[in-house]
Amino acid sequence: MSRPVKSPLDAFDHKILAILQRDNTTPQRTIGEAVGLSAPAVQRRIKRMTEDGVIRANVAVLDPTALGQSITIFVEVEVISETAKQIEEAKSQFAAAPEIQQCYYVTGEADFILVIVVPAMADYEALTRRLFFGNNNVKRFRTFVAMDRVKVGLSIPMER
Amino acid sequence: MSRPVKSPLDAFDHKILAILQRDNTTPQRTIGEAVGLSAPAVQRRIKRMTEDGVIRANVAVLDPTALGQSITIFVEVEVISETAKQIEEAKSQFAAAPEIQQCYYVTGEADFILVIVVPAMADYEALTRRLFFGNNNVKRFRTFVAMDRVKVGLSIPMER
DNA sequence: GTCGTTTTGCAATTTTGTTTCGTTGGAGCC
């Protein structure tokens, strides 16, 4: 972890972020016009927010079906022992699996919720054997197969 | 919507995509060196894949906590009637809510799984009133609050 | 009001993206 020495974000920053999280290929000059700043000013703000960790990454979003990775699966995992050590172990194990796109540690009837993308059911089966059946701290897991990815994004709504 | 006339992706394309989905600010020249192509060749491939819809978007990933949107919530929704019309209605309703980042139509004990990000619990409560209690086709919903976003991404594993 | 700090805009520079164009390599055909 680096050092997130956050300066507060003002209205300019919010507008810039709103644009970038929709399309980060937008030229700084265009952003500048949209928010009422010069291109260098925009650039400095982007740099600052990147260093502060407000902007975590700049990525291309791909279509899974175009890559033969057409199955999306949700899994609720319930563990047996919830000691700090065991939880950390589970977290790092889940984080390390490339098929696992998202992993959350949650309250409620489950302990972890995973979002998994695989080419075929056989791959998911192999994954369950490795991650769940091969882990004796996993009490139970429930699988949900996505029939339709109605909406997929990481965009954060920005009011103002 | 244009026409996604997909050409098959070769090994070069895969390598390029792998780089772009990790960091799409990587210069084309650098990508070219990494994959063994010239910058224009890389540029043409990126353009083609964008037109074909393989590359869906280019976005900045923001840190929700830096924006005061610190609560991530999962919801499993079960509906009463599963006619095509009702399902479509639910889909468009969920897709329209900005707080809902992801929505999947799934098989299993639930019908929909939602990933929601809100500033505070009060906002989620308001949302439940609007979306679930205000919709008489919703039979039941289960809420999971994320204590830790262990891993969050949309990166698709690319073998080869 | 004055000083010091911060942030800005402009202009010059550097880097990156894009287009042009001539060449190469392969598929299909005579």
Added chain:
DNA sequence: GGCTCCAACGAAACAAAATTGCAAAACGAC
């Protein structure tokens, strides 16, 4: 084989965007 056609390539020229340096304006503290 020899031929054309087509698709993709790379080198170089070109256009656009990002980045840097610097002086001026805006903001705060005193």
